[in-house]
């Protein structure tokens with residue numbers, strides 16, 4: 342039976358999915374998000390779903406000690422690997438923010454020191470090399486990176502952010518994208534980044 346807490350978590354993921362689309366941090370079916378339900382279970386977005394129009398009942402329960410169900414997100418392996426490796430991670434957002442992609446395409450990650458907000462919210466940003474989406478290798482690389490930092494930039498792909506809840510994970514995606522935009526504008530003015 343679904344508890345009141347699970348109903349709340351489902352509603353939060355629906356709201357954050359809509360926010361990601363509205364703010365251009367993912368487009369349509371891109372990205373995925375999840376949160377812990379208990380010590381052995383997480384709630385994850387379904388494979389191929391439009392994040393702007395998620396339905397609470399469609400979110401998929403996955404167990405940390407079992408293979409993900411077929412209907413779970415294509416990045417389910419990465420989400421499960423991070424939760425297994427990082428006890429502090431209560432929620433994860435994976436997004437494809439455009440300025441971050443432009444910066445990461447050059448092999449760069451944003452400098453948190455560009456903003457006080459950066460230092461406070463995303464003090465350490467890890468850089469993950471290009472690996473096949475949905476693969477075990479990408480899952481392990483993300484888990485390694487998020488064991489060291491709250492943000493992992495995936496070159497030519499996007500970003501994974503962890504949080505104490507889904508709102509903090511969302512905030513980290515937003516701040517990383519803001520930092521990337523500032524870094525790009527510095528580039529346009531010809532400055533070093």
Ligand SMILES: [Zn+2]
Pocket residue numbers: 371372435436437474498499
């Ligand atoms: Zn992705």
